[in-house]
Each structure stands twice: as structure tokens, then as C-alpha cells.
Amino acid sequence: MKKLLILLLLAASTLTSIQAQKYFTRDGMISFSASSPLEKIDATNKGATAVIDAASGAVEFAVLIKGFIFEKALMQEHFNENYMESGKYPKATFKGKIADASSIKWTKNGTYPVDVKGIMTIHGVSKEVKGKATIQVNGGRIIASSNFELPLADYDISIPSVVADKISKTAKVSIEVALAELKR
Amino acid sequence: MNTRFAIRKGFVALLLLCGILGLQAQEDLLSLLGEEETTDYASASFKTNRVINLHSLENTHSGVLDFKINHRFGMLNQGVYDLFGLDNATIRLGLDYGITKDLQIGVGRSTYQKMIDGYAKYRILHQSSGKRNMPITLTAVAGMYINTLKWSDPDRENYFSSRLSYSFQALIGRKFNDWITVQLTPTLIHRNLVATTAEANDVYGLGIGVRQRITRRVTLNAEYMYLLPDQVRDGIMNSFSIGADIETGGHVFQLHLTNSTGMAEPTAFTETTGDWLDGGIHFGFNISRVFTIVKPKI
Missing domain, CATH: 1.20.5 (Single alpha-helices involved in coiled-coils or other helix-helix interfaces)
Known part of the structure; x- marks a missing residue:
């Protein structure tokens, strides 16, 4: 009887501990480049939020469009006003899953290339996307990074013909977030 | 059991x-973090830092230099001999610089009265929503102007101070949505020297500026400066201007019709002689080109 109780408690504790294995950040870095030979169009956001659920491999990202900093202030204004309409669509989000999360040992140092699949929402348009990412476990911290390309047209971001030569039709996005364990 | x-x-x-x-x-994993409320400041209430002649609610961004070429042709009622004013030109060249996100300074030189001007513009309140909620933007502008024309009567005793005038303005306005911005601009213009005792040294006025966006890159702008009665000589009209802003990446082109010849506050608002009803209208344009001097820290 007692054995069973202990077993139960153990089971319960492991279950809850698995459930508690979530990693998060509020200052993840997301940058993109839509540069052309004529114009350098780069921006960086250092305030991305992200949560990874180690048990299920669920991943969520959110980033404020207004938080992207450009070298040219006017370019930043136009990015918000004319292209991203950040007043109407303040955030870009990603909700997805790491395909083979069970192969990652979240408590042991190491680097794991993974496949991620999910829904990307930018400029009010949601699209299913998949891509490759790297999870690096380093002394209790999780560093997740990924590089991918987004075709602007997929998200209804229209480029007027006047500046068509100046802006690339795809944005190269790069993500690097260092996540810490979420304690509650 | x-x-x-x-x-x-x-x-x-x-x-x-x-x-x-x-x-x-x-x-919803992100909800675990709790919603972090941020302040969303209004931006791009106007395409550039001027409505037409009037300062707008917008400041030049921090670390950015804005080179202005303002140009007014002659008046439409000059007729075909002057090709409806196109034979004449009045120009102001100006530089605006954003020292911080709220403080801007500028200098300019006009052909009209060979006037040199300088000003400082400070945003006291910035319209915002979210964590910090502020319904309006409030900006103060103070300018100083030097008329550098040769003395009209060099034989009498002339003082340098007679060349000076000043302006003080408050810009109070709100960007109501992505399309409409309205601003009110109480104005005081002080002229050190006026021609007759009938004219006031201090001229009070109330300006209004509006912009209506029509496409993402084009807006319609209008401004009007109402001067309180009995302050300026007969024949001086209230300044009224209407035009369009066209933005193309690094440039903003402002094309307009205005009855004001001068482009600095004292000349634009207290020395306007053009009469809209009589064809006393200038076609004109302002070109704004920005240069990033200090790159923002990322």
C-alpha cells in the first residue's frame, strides 16, 4: 500500500516536473534583411518573446513590429506605416512544434538540429511554414536559432513599382533566442 | 481493496x-509569460515636419538631418507675361536636425527679405496609447529671424535689433487614425520694428493644419492662419495653403497652392499679400531629403 503511495507521489512529481519544463525569453533577437543591390534594408528587434515546451516540443514566438530598429529612421517609419501597417497588425507570431522534440536532452549540453513546423502570422496573414532550426543546450540555458526566407507577397506586403528595384521580394529572417527555464 | x-x-x-x-x-504558451503592456507612440501624423509653411506635429527623427528646398513661384494673377508666376521664384533653403527624439533645431535662409532664421522645436507631450495613454501631442516652437536687406534709409540711425523678429508657437494636435490628423497652432509673432504705429509689434494668430491621407504615400494637406483683427496693416491677408505630400522613400515632395510668398513664420503669416479670390496664389513646392547622421543603437 505504502509502496503504491510512494510510487504515485513519484509519478505525480515527475509528471509535474515534465510539465514545468518550459523555457522562455522576453529579449530574443529577430532580424531580417530585405536588401537589394540599391538599398540596404536591415532591421533588428531585440524584444521578441518566445516559449518552448520541452515535453511536447511546442514553440511560440511573438514580436512587436514597432520594435524593429532600422538604421534609417524614415525607413523604419515607412516600414510601419506603408508596408507592415503596424497600427492595425502590431505583432507577428509563430505557433508551432519541434518535430522530434523527444530526441533533445534538455538538461544535457549539446546541439540538436531540428525541424520546426507551424503557423506564421505576419501582417494579419497566417501561413503554414516549416523550416530548420538549431537547439543548443548550454548549462541550463537553451539557445534556439534559425534562418529562413519569407516571400513578402505571401503576407500581402505589397511593394509599389516605384521602389520595386530597391526592395528584395523575400526577407531573410534570422532568429537567435536564449531561453531560461520558466519557474512558476 | x-x-x-x-x-x-x-x-x-x-x-x-x-x-x-x-x-x-x-x-497558448505565451500567455504563461503574462501580457507585457507597452506604450505605442503615434508616428507619421504628417509625412514631414511641416504641414506646408506651418510646423507640423512631427519632429525630425533623432540623429537625422533634413535638407529642405522650399520654392514658391510668382502669383497666378501675374498673367501670361510672367507665365502666371513661373518666371519668378522665392526660395528658402533649410536644414532641420533631430538632436533627440523630442528636440529638433533648424536654420534657414530665404531670398524673401534675405532672411536668416533659426528655431528650436520641443515635443512636450507625445500622443500614445497602451501603458502610457496620452490623447494629444503638444509641441512648442520658438524661432528667431534676421532680415538682412540693406537699410531702406541708410542715412538715419539704424539699429541691428530692428532687423529681428521672433515667433512662438504651440502645436496641439492628434492623429485620429491612419488617415486624419488635425492640429491647432496658437501663434505669437513679435516684430521689433513695424512701419507704422497702427501695426502691432505682437501679432496673435490661431493656425490650423489638417492632413488627410489618400493613399499610403500621398496625403492632402491644408493650413490656415487666422490673425486676430487690427494687428497688421491693410492689405495683409490670412495665410491659406492647400497641397499634397508625395513620399518616395527618402524624399517627401510637397506641392501646393498658397497665398504666402515668404516661408518663414513672420513673412508667411504676417506679411501675406496674396488674395485667393483675386488669383494672388503661388504655386510652390517643398522638397525634403533626409540623411542619417547618427545611426541608432540596435
Whole structure:
């Protein structure tokens, strides 16, 4: 009887501990480049939020469009006003899953290339996307990074013909977030 | 037996509970972090830092230099001999610089009265929503102007101070949505020297500026400066201008019709002689080109 109780408690504790294995950040870095030979169009956001659920491999990202900093202030204004309409669509989000999360040992140092699949929402348009990412476990911290390309047209971001030569039709996005364990 | 059964039931229930909790957590992971409220400041209430002649609610961005070429042709009622004013030109060349996000300074030189001007513009309140809620933007502008024309009567005793005038303005306005911005601009213009005692040294006026966006890159702008009665000589009209802003990446082109010849505050608002009803209208344009001098820290 007692054995069973202990077993139960153990089971319960492991279950809850698995459930508690979530990693998060509020200052993840997301940058993109839509540069052309004529114009350098780069921006960086250092305030991305992200949560990874180690048990299920669920991943969520959110980033404020207004938080992207450009070298040219006017370019930043136009990015918000004319292209991203950040007043109407303040955030870009990603909700997805790491395909083979069970192969990652979240408590042991190491680097794991993974496949991620999910829904990307930018400029009010949601699209299913998949891509490759790297999870690096380093002394209790999780560093997740990924590089991918987004075709602007997929998200209804229209480029007027006047500046068509100046802006690339795809944005190269790069993500690097260092996540810490979420304690509650 | 019974207790064992009960425990087993409990175990199953616990498992279920954990499962449910786990599922819930997967539904919206980010909500675990709690919503972090941010302040969203209004931006791009106007395409550039001027409505037309009037300062607008917008400041030049921090670290950015804005080179202005303002140009007014002659008046439409000059007729065909002057090609409806196109033979004449009045120009102001100006530089605006954003020292901080709220403080801007500028200098300019006009052909009209060979006037040199300088000003400082400070945003006291910035329209915002979210964590910090502020319904309006309030900006103060103070300018100083030097008329550098040769003395009209060099034989009498002339003082340098006679060349000076000043302006003080408050810009109070709101960007109502992505399309409409309205600003009110109480104005005081002080002229050190006026021609007759009938004219006031201090001229009070109330300006209004509006912009209506029509496409993402084009807006319609209008401004009007109402001068309180009995302050300026006969024949001086209230300044009224209407035009369009066209933005093309690094440039803003402002094309307009205005009855003001001068482009600095004292000349634009207290020395306007053009009469709209009589064709005393200038076609004109302002070109704004920005240069990033200090790159923002990322």
C-alpha cells in the first residue's frame, strides 16, 4: 500500500516536473534583411518573446513590429506605416512544434538540429511554414536559432513599382533566442 | 481493496488532470509569460515636419538631418507675361536636425527679405496609447529671424535689433487614425520694428493644419492662419495653403497652392499679400531629403 503511495507521489512529481519544463525569453533577437543591390534594408528587434515546451516540443514566438530598429529612421517609419501597417497588425507570431522534440536532452549540453513546423502570422496573414532550426543546450540555458526566407507577397506586403528595384521580394529572417527555464 | 481501488482511481484522475493541464499549456504558451503592456507612440501624423509653411506635429527623427528646398513661384494673377508666376521664384533653403527624439533645431535662409532664421522645436507631450495613454501631442516652437536687406534709409540711425523678429508657437494636435490628423497652432509673432504705429509689434494668430491621407504615400494637406483683427496693416491677408505630400522613400515632395510668398513664420503669416479670390496664389513646392547622421543603437 505504502509502496503504491510512494510510487504515485513519484509519478505525480515527475509528471509535474515534465510539465514545468518550459523555457522562455522576453529579449530574443529577430532580424531580417530585405536588401537589394540599391538599398540596404536591415532591421533588428531585440524584444521578441518566445516559449518552448520541452515535453511536447511546442514553440511560440511573438514580436512587436514597432520594435524593429532600422538604421534609417524614415525607413523604419515607412516600414510601419506603408508596408507592415503596424497600427492595425502590431505583432507577428509563430505557433508551432519541434518535430522530434523527444530526441533533445534538455538538461544535457549539446546541439540538436531540428525541424520546426507551424503557423506564421505576419501582417494579419497566417501561413503554414516549416523550416530548420538549431537547439543548443548550454548549462541550463537553451539557445534556439534559425534562418529562413519569407516571400513578402505571401503576407500581402505589397511593394509599389516605384521602389520595386530597391526592395528584395523575400526577407531573410534570422532568429537567435536564449531561453531560461520558466519557474512558476 | 477498496482503498487500493480508490487510489487507482485517484491516480487515473491525476494523470488525466496532468494531461489536461499539459494540453491547456500547449494551447497558448505565451500567455504563461503574462501580457507585457507597452506604450505605442503615434508616428507619421504628417509625412514631414511641416504641414506646408506651418510646423507640423512631427519632429525630425533623432540623429537625422533634413535638407529642405522650399520654392514658391510668382502669383497666378501675374498673367501670361510672367507665365502666371513661373518666371519668378522665392526660395528658402533649410536644414532641420533631430538632436533627440523630442528636440529638433533648424536654420534657414530665404531670398524673401534675405532672411536668416533659426528655431528650436520641443515635443512636450507625445500622443500614445497602451501603458502610457496620452490623447494629444503638444509641441512648442520658438524661432528667431534676421532680415538682412540693406537699410531702406541708410542715412538715419539704424539699429541691428530692428532687423529681428521672433515667433512662438504651440502645436496641439492628434492623429485620429491612419488617415486624419488635425492640429491647432496658437501663434505669437513679435516684430521689433513695424512701419507704422497702427501695426502691432505682437501679432496673435490661431493656425490650423489638417492632413488627410489618400493613399499610403500621398496625403492632402491644408493650413490656415487666422490673425486676430487690427494687428497688421491693410492689405495683409490670412495665410491659406492647400497641397499634397508625395513620399518616395527618402524624399517627401510637397506641392501646393498658397497665398504666402515668404516661408518663414513672420513673412508667411504676417506679411501675406496674396488674395485667393483675386488669383494672388503661388504655386510652390517643398522638397525634403533626409540623411542619417547618427545611426541608432540596435
